[in-house]
Amino acid sequence: ESNTVLFGLPAGIEGLVRILRIARAVSRRNISTILARLPQNEGPLEHQAIDVWWRGKQDNGDLMLLLAYLLSLNPAWRRARIAVRAIVEDEAELPIMEQKLRHLLEEARIQAEAHVLLKPPGREIPALMHEASRKADLVFLGTAIPDRGEEVQVAERMTTLAAGFHTTIFVHNAGLFAGELIE
Numbered sequence: 001e002s003n004t005v006l007f008g009l010p011a012g013i014e015g016l017v018r019i020l021r022i023a024r025a026v027s028r029r030n031i032s033t034i035l036a037r038l039p040q041n042e043g044p045l046e047h048q049a050i051d052v053w054w055r056g057k058q059d060n061g062d063l064m065l066l067l068a069y070l071l072s073l074n075p076a077w078r079r080a081r082i083a084v085r086a087i088v089e090d091e092a093e094l095p096i097m098e099q100k101l102r103h104l105l106e107e108a109r110i111q112a113e114a115h116v117l118l119k120p121p122g123r124e125i126p127a128l129m130h131e132a133s134r135k136a137d138l139v140f141l142g143t144a145i146p147d148r149g150e151e152v153q154v155a156e157r158m159t160t161l162a163a164g165f166h167t168t169i170f171v172h173n174a175g176l177f178a179g180e181l182i183e
Contacts, residue, residue, distance in 0.1 A: 002031065009037035009162060009170070016155040020146055027145045027174040032063060035143070035170040037162045047077045051136040052112070053129060054086045054101065060142030061104070063173040068140055069110050082112035085132055089119045130164030139165040143172050 005026050007019050016035075023033040050068045054061050068082050084105065088097050094116055101114035117132060119125060133139050141161060146154040162168040 004032045004034060006034045006036065009035045009158070009168070013152060013155045013159060016158065017151040020151045020154060023172060024145045024148075027172065030174055032174045033145070033172040034067075035158070037165075037168040037170075039166055046137050047080050049136040050077070050080050050082045050138045050140070051133040052082065052084045052140045053133075053142070054084050054104075055142060060171045060173045062108070064140040064142060064169075064171045065104075065108050065110055065112075067169065067171065068112075068138075069108075071138070080137070082110065083115055083136075084112050085115045085117065085129075087117045087119050087125060087128060091118055094118055126160055126164065129161065133165055136166065138167045138169065140169050140171060143170040145172055145174070 005023070007023075010016050010019065019035065023035075026033060050071060052061075052064045052068050054064075065084070071077050072080055072082060084101050086097050086101060088094055097116045098114060101116065105112050105114060115132070117128060119128060143158060144154070158170060162170075
């Protein structure tokens, strides 16, 4: 039985809004959603770096890590390094998040680097993410499924985030065990 739907990320907000509405419907049936933005006319991927942005809010992290790991098993991506990245706004949170990510990677038994960034005052989070992942060939981002009426706002945020990365994969884990595979 299928448990995941994959969509290409459309160029316009209106198309993305339609996909987000479909994603909401399939999410109710415990079906996960992946939206992929592939580069257009940007040259070949180098297959050297996969970044996974971790927020820990929507239970998407375990599926993103699994997908990054499975991709690294592909011969073209075998030499790629996986980096799990997070942003904190308070310096006191830095060591806590670093430990959390290291523990997460040990639990998942996935070879990856953990990188935690401190958000400087006045810097926008998307700009910080774009700067940190500018050399990544592929970036995984978790996404929430918007409530009715919030689709345009979420679509605009997704479009802004995707614009700063080479290849972007948005993941929404709606499976029966979402967020339970890795504590």
